[in-house]
Amino acid sequence: MSNHEKILKFLGYRLVRFIILLIAIIIISFIMVDLSPINPVKTYISNMIVSPEQVAALEAYWGVNEPITAKIMNWLGNIIHGDLGNSLIFRIPVIDVIKEKFFASLILMMTSWAISGVLGFLLGIVAGYKKDTWIDKAIKVYCYILQSAPTFWIALIILMVFSIQLGWFPSGLGVPIGSLSQDVTIWEWLNRLILPAFTLSILGVAQIALYTRDKLIEEMNSDYFLFAKARGEHGWSLIKRHGIRNVLLPAITLQFLSFSELFGGAVLVEQVFTYPGIGQAAVSAGLRSDVPLLLGIVIFSAIFVYVGNLIADIIYNFVDPRIKEGEEDGQ
Template sequence: MNRKGIIKFFSYKLLRFIILMIAVAIFSFILLDLSPINPVTVYLKGAAVSEAQRTILNQYFGVGVPLHIKIYHWLLNLIQGDLGTSLIYRAPVIDVITQKFIASLALMTLSWIFSGIIGFALGVVAGKNKGSWIDKAVKVYCYAIQSAPSFWVGMLILMVFAVYLGLFPIGFGVPIGVSSTDASFMDWASRLVLPTLTLSLVGLAPIAMYTRNELIQVLSSDYVLFAKSRGEKGWNLVKNHGIRNILLPAVTLQFLSFSELFGGAVLVEQVFSYPGIGQTAVAAGLQSDVPLFLGIVLFSAVFVFVGNLLADISYYFIDPRIKENEFND
């Protein structure tokens, strides 16, 4: 691959990224503007105020301002790197997102790693033992977990391990009454176990099934049959001819799961009251915090785009021959 091809590749990706951000921003703003939730009513929570005070609040929240004017000013501020001020936290949106994302990053990173490793391992074991009880057990688990909503899985795990067995705290990021700066590592880690377990159990199913199917196809190919005729068998056969050929699509699928991981984290954080970006997004939507909600939407789009970009880049570390034309054409 030459330097010119690399520059062309990343220029194309950058152009797609800019178009994506503009489209996401505009459509999200339109959908929020069509929402029946009145931010002033939510902010007041039934409190009685004078008409003059309500007028001031309407001006502050942008109620009654034409949609195209709001979009124009918001995009103008966005270009300057200003996402606005959160109406809930009374702080810059970028600061709120950064603070909340640190908590979510630990949850999503651990879940992403565990689901990828365990899912790939289960897929390899099931594919090698096609038709056995192990294969059937893996398939039943994957079909069952993929048909179950992540919040339902989270509530089930919460009831079993936190309520009935009492092995872990019920939820929250730190103990009640303790600030995040005063909490110990074990206080934080113990509350991270169940949300991570939930996301991992849900996320490993597609990886396991995809890996199983790919390995079965590889093991039935002509070159594997030729290897068997030379005396290769068992795990040596799978290691030398199977894993090498299924690793690339498995890694690609793992990076492409960023969008599902982010969406699952939103629901799981609600179940466990985990103070991350997902719970913040729900609060911003319910309380009509437009600047914060739009900031989170843009951030999630960046998160998914980066995952797809890393999937493309990973091709060249695993097999440089893949997509060579995308760099050099």
């Protein structure tokens, strides 16, 4: 089988898995929302005076009294045609809301993702190289604190220190109050991105740092590493030649697998800093019973997480030949 055929087989297999997973998520999410006390009609007519006839017409439009199987089939049909409905909060198509909010969140998540990956990898290398020293112990304590502390608690501490007490950064929002996004300068935009991105990045450092440390220690105890050491290699040159190159791929893969934690952390961070992203929109949709927007965000979040897992699989299957062979034997 040629490499081209192997790639097509791999992508086809992952595509089938993704379609099955997405359908399952859509159905389960819809059933959970339908069984909840959320009523889209009440949300839509909030702060409005309507007659019973108008309420009945809206219930018929939303299909409130239809069987759940009919509701699911109608919604799946709309999704296939690219129609996610209209947001009850923003009164515009859900797809437009998600495009705007997800772009803002994507900038935040990718910035923090890159920072956490680089910083976590460097800390892990230093901790592994300085095993059992005070440097290693300090890095481990730092990582354990980050792993055990709630996300919103760290975000609140950072907000109080750097925004309220020191006044170095604004307390929230994506643009200054009363300003249009197109009128905001790059510095004003970055100034409001720094704290949320910093908070979200330090939360992702612990996992990658501890994992990299353990993998480097494992490599340092391997036969080929000890042989290179016996030949006279030592110090950072030994780590760079025989350590970093062998732990980099697993670390990158783990970083892509952390997309789900990244998205979950973004929801809380955006809420604390009132950052206008997809996380804040999801919380608003849940609290204000915006069913179409809530379900649309569920779909896009599932796609986002699966893309991270897919990239991790691609790296393992087509960058490291040994793992690629193992996958093919398993299939």
